[in-house]
Amino acid sequence: MNRLEKYPEFIPGLKSLGSTCTVTQELFQCTQKYVCVLYGQLRDGDVNIARFNRFKVGQYSENTMPCTKDVLLQHTSRSSYQAYIWKCALQAIISPPPISEFGWEIKDGQVLVKWMTMPVAPDGILENVNCGCKSGCSTRRCACVKVELKCTGVCGCNGCVNVHDENNSMTDDNENDDFDDDVEAADMFD
Numbered sequence: 001m002n003r004l005e006k007y008p009e010f011i012p013g014l015k016s017l018g019s020t021c022t023v024t025q026e027l028f029q030c031t032q033k034y035v036c037v038l039y040g041q042l043r044d045g046d047v048n049i050a051r052f053n054r055f056k057v058g059q060y061s062e063n064t065m066p067c068t069k070d071v072l073l074q075h076t077s078r079s080s081y082q083a084y085i086w087k088c089a090l091q092a093i094i095s096p097p098p099i100s101e102f103g104w105e106i107k108d109g110q111v112l113v114k115w116m117t118m119p120v121a122p123d124g125i126l127e128n129v130n131c132g133c134k135s136g137c138s139t140r141r142c143a144c145v146k147v148e149l150k151c152t153g154v155c156g157c158n159g160c161v162n163v164h165d166e167n168n169s170m171t172d173d174n175e176n177d178d179f180d181d182d183v184e185a186a187d188m189f190d
C-alpha cells in the first residue's frame with residue numbers, strides 16, 4: 001500500500017515543498033518523519049536517531065538505514081528548489097537564488113550534486129573498522145570479525161560470510177521496539 005495513503009497526515013507538509021526555495025523547519029521535520037516511517041521507525045522524528053536504531057539492531061548496510069540528516073537536508077533542498085521552479089512555471093521572470101546554496105555545487109563549470117557536507121559515520125567506523133579480506137571474513141584475521149562487527153559497504157572483501165541475515169531487513173511497519181541494546185555498537189558512538 002502506498003505509504004502516503006496510509007499516513008495522510010504527511011500530505012499537507014509534503015505539498016508545501018516548493019512554496020519557497022528555502023526548506024522551512026516544518027517541512028524538514030515532515031520529511032524527516034516521513035523518511036523514518038519509510039524505514040519502519042514510526043516513533044522517531046529524527047533520521048539520525050532512526051539510523052542509529054537500525055544500526056544497533058544490525059542493519060548496517062546503507063539500503064537498510066535511512067540517510068543521515070545532513071544528506072536528507074541536501075536532498076530536500078534540491079527537491080524544494082526544483083519544485084519552486086516548477087511552481088513558478090507561469091511567471092515570465094523569476095530570480096531564484098544561486099543553486100549552490102541548495103544542494104548543488106559548481107565545479108569546473110559543471111553542476112554537481114552535493115551529496116553531503118559531513119561524513120556519514122564516525123571516523124572510527126569509516127576508517128578503522130573495515131576490511132579487505134580475500135577469503136570470506138570467517139576468521140578473526142578479519143578486522144571486522146575481530147571486533148565482532150558485521151562487514152559493511154565500506155569493506156572491500158570478497159565472498160564475505162560476515163554479513164547480516166537479510167531476511168531480517170526492513171519489514172513493513174516494524175517499529176523495532178524490541179531490539180536488543182547492543183552495547184558495543186552504542187559505545188562506538190560515544
Ligand SMILES: [Zn+2]
Binds near residue numbers: 142157
Ligand atoms: Zn573481512
Ligand SMILES: [Zn+2]
Binds near residue numbers: 133151
Ligand atoms: Zn567481509
